[in-house]
Amino acid sequence: MRFTKVIGIYLVGFICICLCIIASLAWGSRNIEFNQVINALLNSDDMSFASLVVRERIPRTIFSIMAGASLAISGALMQSITRNPIADPSILGVNTGASLFVVIGIAFFNINSANQYIWFALVGAGITSVFVYCIAYIGNGGMTPIKLALAGSATSAALSSLVSAIILPKVEVMDAYRFWQIGSVSGATWESINLILPFLIAGIVISIILTPALNALALGDEVATGLGVNTGFVRIICATAGVILCGSITAIAGPIGFVGLMIPHSMRLIFGSNMRGIVPMSAIGGALLLTISDVIGRVIGSPSELEVGIITAFLGAPIFIIIARKAKVRSI
Numbered sequence: 289m290r291f292t293k294v295i296g297i298y299l300v301g302f303i304c305i306c307l308c309i310i311a312s313l314a315w316g317s318r319n320i321e322f323n324q325v326i327n328a329l330l331n332s333d334d335m336s337f338a339s340l341v342v343r344e345r346i347p348r349t350i351f352s353i354m355a356g357a358s359l360a361i362s363g364a365l366m367q368s369i370t371r372n373p374i375a376d377p378s379i380l381g382v383n384t385g386a387s388l389f390v391v392i393g394i395a396f397f398n399i400n401s402a403n404q405y406i407w408f409a410l411v412g413a414g415i416t417s418v419f420v421y422c423i424a425y426i427g428n429g430g431m432t433p434i435k436l437a438l439a440g441s442a443t444s445a446a447l448s449s450l451v452s453a454i455i456l457p458k459v460e461v462m463d464a465y466r467f468w469q470i471g472s473v474s475g476a477t478w479e480s481i482n483l484i485l486p487f488l489i490a491g492i493v494i495s496i497i498l499t500p501a502l503n504a505l506a507l508g509d510e511v512a513t514g515l516g517v518n519t520g521f522v523r524i525i526c527a528t529a530g531v532i533l534c535g536s537i538t539a540i541a542g543p544i545g546f547v548g549l550m551i552p553h554s555m556r557l558i559f560g561s562n563m564r565g566i567v568p569m570s571a572i573g574g575a576l577l578l579t580i581s582d583v584i585g586r587v588i589g590s591p592s593e594l595e596v597g598i599i600t601a602f603l604g605a606p607i608f609i610i611i612a613r614k615a616k617v618r619s620i
Contacts, residue, residue, distance in 0.1 A: 294565065297558065301572035305353065308579040312349040313342050316586040317593065351476030352582045352596070353575040355541055358488050358533040360574025361495050363548025364555070364566050365530040368502045369523045370436050373556065376549035377534040380436070380527060383543040384444040384451070385416025386535050390468065391454050395461045402480045402540045405468070409539035410487070413531045416443060421527070471544035471597020473582055484536040491533035495567055498526055502563040544597045546604030547574050577603070 313329075314320045320328075320338050328339035359377070367375045377383060389412025393399040399408065423439040424432070455462045501522045504512040509519045534548065551573040552566060559565030581599035588594060 297569065298572070301569065301576070304576055305572065305579070308576055308583070309349055309353070311583050312352065312579055313345050315583050316341075316345065317591045347478050347481060348473055348476050348582070349579065351481055351540070352473050352579040354481070354484075354488060355473060355537045355544065356547055356574035356576065356578030357571035358491065358537050358574070359544060359547040359578070360551040360570040361492060361567055362530040362533040363574075364552035364563070364570045365495055365502075365526045365533075366548070367552050368505065368563060369526045371506070372437055373553055375437065376545075377530055380420050380440045380531070381416040381443040381447060382413045382531055382534045383538055384447040385412040385414075386410070386538045387469065387543060388412055388416075388447045388451050388454075390539070391451050391461065391465055394464050395454050395458055400464070402475055402477075403483055406480075406483060406536060406539035410532070410535045413535035413538070414528075416447065417527055417531050419443060421524070468542045470595040471542040471600070472595040473541050473578070474593065474595075476540060480540050484540060487532050487536040491529040491536075492571070494525060494529040495533075498522060498529075499563040499567055502526065503561070506561045506563070542597065544578070544600055546600045547577055550604045550607060551577060 310322070310325060314322060314325050318341060320342055324336075324338040325342050327334055328336075328342035331339070362377045362382075363375070366377055366380065367373055386409035389408040390399075390405050392412075393404065393408040397408075399405060420436065420439045420443050423443070424436040451465075455465050501512075501517050504515045504517045505519060505522060507515075512519050512522075537544070552570045555566045555569045555573060559569065577600065578596060581603060582596045584603075585594035585596055585599045
């Protein structure tokens with residue numbers, strides 16, 4: 289792909305993100321005019337109702353962008369290391385492991401805030417991923433993409449049963465868990481953003497640094513090894529970065545589906561197997577999808593709102609089916 293075309297794609301993406309930010313700040317249960325949005329951003333002394341509404345929406349908007357970008361990059365990493373073009377972070381049991389440990393925290397440790405959820409979610413996601421990797425390594429031939437996918441699917445099914453077993457006898461746990469499980473960015477605060485920001489930066493930096501190794505990995509393990517790539521190490525580090533990105537967001541927003549599945553797959557239609565383009569554009573595409581979904585949920589659910597996890601499912605499922613049925617995507 290020519291350099292000018294790549295620059296054009298990035299430019300269009302950033303312009304769309306800017307428009308989404310304005311829409312997120314202006315539209316919701318109460319719509320704010322464009323000039324009032326600009327005034328609220330530029331004039332910190334303005335204490336009008338419109339300015340207060342806009343400022344309340346800023347953390348939510350920033351978190352939507354961060355969450356969408358992180359989930360999409362996590363999905364791109366998982367698809368690359370498993371060589372499965374329709375994989376998402378849940379393939380290693382990340383979401384299910386995080387959910388199980390959050391439920392354990394709610395049921396037995398009385399946790400009730402996002403700042404407490406994050407540590408349980410990260411530990412759960414990490415332990416589950418390590419367990420899945422160990423299962424995939426057992427037997428002849430070591431770990432393969434197929435064994436990894438099967439181990440992740442089986443582990444997710446087993447952990448989902450444990451989640452149900454814990455919450456069903458406890459009504460108060462079920463009430464707390466069901467709102468978290470739907471997936472929403474409405475609970476984002478400056479405190480929660482500051483808490484997960486170091487994790488997200490670490491995960492994104494790792495994913496960008498390892499894009500050349502992932503490109504080599506796409507050629508096959510034998511070719512990648514011949515090029516000097518330690519395939520096992522690369523998969524472990526990339527999986528760790530994916531766990532950090534997805535686990536951090538899941539702790540605050542709950543499990544949000546389809547972002548990590550659809551966006552990297554769509555970017556592959558543009559960039560082929562080149563992870564140098566897929567990773568950054570997945571971040572832009574994920575940010576756009578999640579922010580747009582949040583705005584749509586607020587508008588159509590007014591004066592209340594529909595959680596973003598519901599909207600991403602409605603938007604993502606039909607589009608992904610169309611892509612899967614009609615598009616010819618090159619093998620990873």
